Amino acid sequence: MNKNILEICLSPDLGGLELHVKNLAQHLNSLVVINSTSKLETFFKDSPYTYKKIGRRSFFPLAKIIDENEIDIVHLHWTKDIPTVVLAKLLSKRKPKIVQTRHMHMTRFKSDFYHKFLYKNIDTMIAVTHLVKDQLNEFIPASVRPQIKTCYIGASTPSPLSDEDKKELKERYNLKEEFTVAIVGRIEKPKGQHIVLEAVEKLRQNGLKAKTLVIGHAMDEAYLTELKTKYPKDVFTGFINNVSDLMQIASCLVLATQKETFGLVLIEAMKCGICVLGSNQGGPIEIIDDNENGLLFESMDSEDLYNKLSLVVNDTQLQQQLAQKGKEKANLYFDSQTQFQAFKNILENL
Numbered sequence: 143m144n145k146n147i148l149e150i151c152l153s154p155d156l157g158g159l160e161l162h163v164k165n166l167a168q169h170l171n172s173l174v175v176i177n178s179t180s181k182l183e184t185f186f187k188d189s190p191y192t193y194k195k196i197g198r199r200s201f202f203p204l205a206k207i208i209d210e211n212e213i214d215i216v217h218l219h220w221t222k223d224i225p226t227v228v229l230a231k232l233l234s235k236r237k238p239k240i241v242q243t244r245h246m247h248m249t250r251f252k253s254d255f256y257h258k259f260l261y262k263n264i265d266t267m268i269a270v271t272h273l274v275k276d277q278l279n280e281f282i283p284a285s286v287r288p289q290i291k292t293c294y295i296g297a298s299t300p301s302p303l304s305d306e307d308k309k310e311l312k313e314r315y316n317l318k319e320e321f322t323v324a325i326v327g328r329i330e331k332p333k334g335q336h337i338v339l340e341a342v343e344k345l346r347q348n349g350l351k352a353k354t355l356v357i358g359h360a361m362d363e364a365y366l367t368e369l370k371t372k373y374p375k376d377v378f379t380g381f382i383n384n385v386s387d388l389m390q391i392a393s394c395l396v397l398a399t400q401k402e403t404f405g406l407v408l409i410e411a412m413k414c415g416i417c418v419l420g421s422n423q424g425g426p427i428e429i430i431d432d433n434e435n436g437l438l439f440e441s442m443d444s445e446d447l448y449n450k451l452s453l454v455v456n457d458t459q460l461q462q463q464l465a466q467k468g469k470e471k472a473n474l475y476f477d478s479q480t481q482f483q484a485f486k487n488i489l490e491n492l
Contacts, residue, residue: 204230296481334398
């Protein structure tokens with residue numbers, strides 16, 4: 143690109159949003175600014191990519207970084223970073239354009255003076271789904287509304303595991319020939335791990351060999367303890383880096399979040415060639431064409447999820463067909479290189 147881009151994310155967490163920042167910064171070979179306590183540092187400290195650390199509200203240091211690195215565009219992701227980025231822009235000599243990728247739903251009007259001031263200083267907002275784009279147009283007053291674009295988040299094609307590697311992974315996590323249902327994400331109640339565990343338990347109660355593979359770190363330790371106590375037959379991996387490897391040893395993957403904004407994990411699983419099921423709220427309905435390349439179930443309804451899991455457990459041909467069609471759609475519409483190029487085109491035209 144002929145513009146200097148700065149990627150910024152001062153979130154201390156490590157989820158899909160934060161990992162997208164990492165992937166995008168590496169793809170653009172751009173400077174990235176992260177929180178002083180960010181878990182993202184583990185991905186940058188031993189890499190050739192340039193990064194800097196600042197505190198949550200460090201707009202003076204950020205303004206200095208902008209000027210010293212002749213930044214043309216600051217691209218932010220975490221909504222809580224908007225005030226810091228706007229103030230840094232106003233304090234800087236460069237006065238870069240501000241672009242925000244909106245990863246979360248917007249649910250209320252932003253018409254007070256404070257929000258009008260912030261949005262007036264943002265040049266472009268990129269919605270990760272068409273639903274989010276509609277919300278931005280609805281809730282941000284036209285007088286201060288930045289231009290709104292839509293750009294999906296893509297996933298790369300994973301390296302396929304050999305049969306021997308799959309066998310070794312299954313042995314490591316005590317998986318045999320069960321129908322294995324994976325769920326990936328931070329462990330907290332809104333993510334719906336309990337819904338998946340309830341549905342898989344019902345499969346077992348009805349004579350099917352099934353197991354849940356719960357992948358992710360705990361945001362709510364009490365919730366995790368409750369789940370482990372109630373479902374001792376299932377597997378809890380904690381945080382892992384090789385998520386796509388574990389997806390490849392699963393029979394299917396479920397996204398059970400009450401209302402997921404996008405659902406990158408679905409695309410990653412589709413790329414792995416496994417069947418996916420998602421709740422019928424938010425982003426999954428823009429990814430899954432029900433009964434064509436995956437299955438949708440009633441959000442937070444374990445009984446409906448059980449019924450949909452029963453379909454693919456008892457019909458191997460359907461399971462394989464959904465997996466193949468899902469892989470084809472992910473490769474066509476949600477490939478990381480395709481979406482990175484779409485994003486670069488947006489920035490080039492600012």
